[in-house]
Amino acid sequence: MGEGDPHIHVEVKVVRGEAAVRTMLASTFGLVGDLPSVVTTGCGVRVPYAMTSPRPDRVTCLACREHARAEHLRFADEIERIGSLPGSPVTPPRPGRPRRGTANSRSGSRPAPGAEEKRWHGARTRGYAPPPISPPPLPRSPMSSTTKMHADELDIDTELVSGLVADQFPQWGELPVTRVDSAGTDNAMYRLGDDMVVRLPRLPGGGHQVDYEHRWLPRLAPHLPLAVPEPLAKGEPGRGYALPWGVYGWLDGDNAYDSPITELTDTAVELGRFVAALRAVDATGAPASYRAGPLHVCDDDTRPAIRDLGADGILDATRAIALIDEALRLPHWDRAPVWLHADLLPGNLLTANGRLTAVIDFGCLGAGDPAADTLPAWTLFSGDSRRLFREATEVDEATWERGRAWALRWAVGAVHYYRGGKNPVLTAVGIRAIEEALAGD
Template sequence: MKMHANQLTVTAQTVRTLVDQQFPQWRDLPVRGITAQGTVNAVFRMGDKLAARLPLEAAAVETTRRRLEAEAEAARELAGRTRCPTPEPVALGAPGAGYPLPWAVQTWLPGTVADDEDPGESVAFARDLADFIGDVRAIGARGRTFSGTGRGGDLRAHDGWMETCFGHSTHLLDVPRLRRMWATLRDLPRGAAEDVMSHSDLIPGNVLVSGGRLAGILDVGGFGPADPSLDLVGAWHLLETGPRRVLRERLGCDEPEWQRGKAWAFVQSMGLVWYYVDSNPAMCRTGRRTLARLLADAPL
């Protein structure tokens, strides 16, 4: 089942043809799909060290190219700046072989996505994740501030999206209780904290695990300035109570920052449940589990 109404069909044969036509130096590398598919890109391995990422949703060619170029620039800025590896951009492909959009090649990172190797009870993983968040924050925004309509700016700007989510979730979740929770979360004060650099999407599908430790972070194209609490969504998406407490202590989060991290996790999770309920069970489960953790936490 397709995840998006305008979703493109991408096969390994299509990728094989694109590679052969546009990057003949990689003609001998085997191309194979992977089990863990993203929601934004179809991902294919190219040999042992490369990955092809092809946008899944139909869009204008130039808009897509600019987005991929911006994502590559973000990945280049982040590369080598944290204690765990992140993908590095390698090449940008063009439309062809029946595929209508630009596409990207980046380095492949070993490890198992957290959807398949749950690190939730690992204190060592919690420390690793805290160190990654701290490393990203330390890079420095150089005067840059959050822009756009996604997560990381004003919580109340998401009221319309929350109404959409509540409307689609009446048969899936305890919407009256969640509405009450959002009424409190949306008004949490930001304070005087300036924007810091953030990964911005620390969900299980973007986190690699090996032996209960953090092995790598994927999908780094959203790296940019945001509310300092934004990356705390990872505490709720990935950790159970004890390790979550360890992460908070290691980062030194005060109560306002911690609560806003809960708010951003709430915004993201409400959309995951209903949107992916049939098309991507793993993402739906992530949303449900995170909301359950938020509801089980001590009252605000």
């Protein structure tokens, strides 16, 4: 690598596809197409990147970062480009770190001592040293509760929430109301005092989620080995807001996207046991979960999305369609429907000190095929931790393979809809799930 060579390889033991890196650069920084320069990332792939700045600049490779976080490495890969290129059309913004919380997140995480130095560990360049400034910390989930991702989202703000609480629950009317940043797509969250959180559906059809949580969570919680939200009060429509809404107890912790789990093997067992315990609760009278039916129900939407993502180089469309076809030939779930969380994504898992502490957001709660609750196998786990999770869930081979297809189907839908900056968090999680599901292990 010669002086001024733009290819600086930050060595890290992660493997990501070039399509994933391209997608993350496009969705987060708007870098698309055949740009006149390339960089080599920690993934070991060459990625288009251009800039006009005459000084060294830095962009975090979000695809690498996601894999590194999932494997619990305490640093981020960095993409570096030295110098300028005549005619380079794009100047990417430096990534920021907006404050990110969850419906149950009390504070943000901080880098461990020495973490900033570790970010540069393994860099191998000739004639170049890291800049004296510290590299940026891992970005937090860059979405707020009021960022709109859907055309039909309802208008929700702090003034509305304060008014609803004061009108309907005057005993809490003097408590401060603070918006909680979230990458969630279905609910807006607002902190109420120190010990409560208000959740309001974002979409016109979301009122049933509040009803489900308030009816069923108190019945399910005693049977579950992890903490879950405690419904405290259910609000009614008012002040121009047309849906029911809920007040819940606050659970301490940060979500597993922002504060990655470091005890993967323990978490795999604990989360698998949670899934098995939930499945074992009597589901008589339970509503049907919309993610728990046969795969063919979603086939008409999934295949066009696969073709679109394949055309954009994000996935191997032939392999993805083959996996779906194989799953459709598997035996269907022919027993009684069982309880499912149906949305066990990293953003719905709370952590403290690197350990799993709670499961939140039961808006997709319902009964159906247990395959849908194997989703963490491909969004969170790999290798030994995936094997331990599978053992703890106690699902059969056909259910596991249907679960792989469900993970692919969810991920394809998420990436297809939320890419382009609409929701970088779910895009990143979806890309990981696509690659893990197609890897076949």
